[in-house]
Amino acid sequence: MSDDRSTEGVDRSPTGASDGTDERPQRLVTDRRVALAATFVVAFCSIAYELVYSELLTVFFGGTVLRYSITIGLYMFSLGVGSVLSAQLGEPESNFLRTEVYLAIAGPAGAIAIVAINSLPSLTFAGKEPAVLLLSHVPIVVVGVLSGFEVPLLTDLVEDREETIFASLGRLYPRRLVRGLLGLFFTVDDPDERSFSEVLGVDYLGSLAGTVVYAVVLYPRVGLVVTVFALGLLNAIAALAFAAWTFSGRTRTLSRPTAGQWQALVLVGLLLTGTYAGLVGHPGAVDRAVTTTYLERNIEGEYPEGTDVRTLSYDTTPYQTVLTYERDLETHADTERCLHLDQALQFCDTWVDSYHSGLVDVPMTTFDDPSSVDVLLVGGGDYIAVDHLRQYGASVEQVDIDGEFLAMARQREFFREFHDDAHEYDRLNTTTEDAFTYLQETEGTYDLILLDVPGARSDETLSLYSTEFYSLVRDRLSDDGLVVSWVYPHADHPAHNEVYTATLREAGFERYLPYYVYDDLDGDGRLEPGERFYVLADGDGPTPDPDLERAESEYLREHAGAFDEWRWRSIPDYRGVEPNSVFRPNYDVIVDY
Structure with missing residues (x-):
């Protein structure tokens, strides 16, 4: 039998013979390994772009679950649109190269566009908010459609099917066992070595790799900005590698796109590669x-x-x-x-003392012997609350999840000016751990629990505003113990405040003591309400009122007259408002600025 591989990839007449006069376009045969490697890179970058967009949208609009869900949904829909539109594309070689170059441009440009669209605070017009929200999702669709082109184009390029990658893998796993297990549920047959299945399998593998590497390496180590440029660099390199292989003489074709088209695309690829490489080479800057x-x-x-x-x-x-x-x-x-x-915003030096006096000094003045008080401080990684507690000689157990921020606060002069090396306090024990986990594991009880925690701005902090968290806090209170937290006022954030108070009621808290601290916030010489605080109490025991004459705070002594008469109140019960739970989240608790 003669070897006819020399004509592989050439269109044939229906009879199988070529008369040399067939003028139909001939297909470029691309090395299968190159095409599958390109498939992997394409899928890796595309899904990672979408994760970057999801995180940016979460930053600007809040609601982590909502943003990621919409992003992935739009992305999958756009992939389908791109796949359908790809039927109109010819010349898979040049169009794949174009797609890679376009993605190298569109991916980073989309992230920049999201930031730019949401950075126009001075521009106001009717319908601005929905317009900004809509435009911020356009990059998701652009990257999705371009990514949808790729699998069909790459499938056309994988024509050398003497042995597919999956046939090779058949020697690496117990094929008979796998086929037997599949046969329990499906009708099985010998594999037909379809290139589409092969490309799609590698595409899914690349998507998995992209999600894992983004979550474990890129986002935590270099951040969103450098990540998106690194992905653009990878896309540009893939385009150049594909172009180089095409012109290396290892492919065979009877018809190529014009040299000018290829040169233009390669030039753009080189410019993008150089630009992105320079940016990624200096990630911190x-x-x-x-x-x-x-x-x-x-x-x-x-x-x-x-x-x-x-x-x-x-x-x-x-x-x-x-x-x-x-x-x-x-x-x-x-x-x-x-x-x-x-x-x-956490604090400015003009009112940092008033905030911490409200959080720490006000409740500490309810105790006759402050030095005997056992305090659990949740958060407070800047050590300023610890400095205030040190003035009373209280025993402090601090738990904060962010060890790097704790180290930063210990070492940098900016923070040391505010906490006066409070981390060296001999009655302080600091644990670097998630507060929710700590409360589940500890057996200690505390007379005072201070919650110096982040605001409810995304799904990541929902657990700190849940019935489960406050139930754990309540369980860790000693008899007649108190809990203190800063809160969002009802007047400014009614939906959040109503869900928050419903959560407190569900967790078993019955009474609260509300108060503001006061400062001259606008520089007009008059005091205005600043931060809002709640003291929470459980059960029917006594509810001590603060006695500011006991305060070890110059701020409280100076502004004692600004505070209203202390009055404990029952936790409000708003009809139809559901509490926030870890298992049944109420997203109204999230505050959008």
Whole structure:
């Protein structure tokens, strides 16, 4: 039998003979390993782009589960659209190269577009909010449609089917056993070595790798900004590798796209590769420059025109971003220094004392002998609350999940000026652990539990505002023990506050003592309500009122007259409002800014 491989990939007449006059387009035969490697890279990058978009949308709009669900749903729909549209495409070689180049541009550009669209605080028009929300989802569709082109195009390129990758894998697993198990539920037959199945299998494998590497390596180590440029670099390299292989002489074709088209695409690929490589080569500088620029503008947009914000430091930990900055307000004579964690303002030096006096000193004045009080501090990684507790000689058990932030607070002068090396307090024990897990495992009880925790801005903090969490807190209270937390006022966030109080009731708390701390927040010389706090009590025991004359706080002694008469109240019961639970979340508890 003669070997006819020399004509492999050439269209034949119906009779199987070629008369040399067939002018139909001839197909380029691409090495199967190259095509499958490209399939893996394509799937890896595409799903990772969508995860980046999901995280960005969560930052801007809140609701982690909602954003990720919509993103994945839109992505899958767009993949289908792209797959259908791919039937209109010819020349799989050049169109695949185009798709890779377009993805290398569209992926990073989509992330930049989401940030840009949500960074227009001064621009107002009718329907702005839904328009911004809609436009922020366009990059998901663009990347999805482009990714949908790829599997059909790559399937056309995998034509060398002498032995598929899955046939090779057949020697690596007990094929008879697998076929036997499948035969229990399906009708089995010898595999027909279909290229579509092969490409789709590698595509799914690449998607799995993309999700794992993004979650375990890229996002926690380099952040969103550098991740999206690294993915763009990988797409550009894949395009160049495919182009190089095509022109290496290892492929056979009777018809190629014009040289000018290929040269233009390769040139763009080279430019993208060089640009992205330069950016990825300096991850810290790139992430800091992009993020701090955005954050500075975003913070400035929260205040009257003329506010100037200057970054002092920017860092990322596995759990949050940490930004310190200076700001000048026209209404304030002096420059303020402030701390942002993620997208939320934590404190500025002009009111940091009033916040911690409200959190710590007010409840501590309810105890006759503060030095005998056992305190559990949940959060408080800046050690400022510990410094206030140290003034009373209380025993402090602190639990905070973010060990890197704790180390930062111990070492950096910015924080040390506020906590005065409180981490060295001899009655402090700090545990680096998730508070929910800690409360499940500890057997200790406490006279005072202080919740210095993040706001309810995303699904990631939902557990800290759940009936399960507050039930654990209640179980850890000693007789007549108290719980204190800052809260979002009902006047500003009614939906959140109603779900929060329903959660407290469900967890067994019956009474609360509400109060504000007061400061001159706008620089007009008059005191305004600042942070809002609740003291929570369980059962029918006595409810002690704070006695500010006992306070070891200069702020409280100076502003004691600003506080209203202390009055304990029953936890409100709002009709039709469901509590927030770990297993039955009520997303109204999430606060959108």
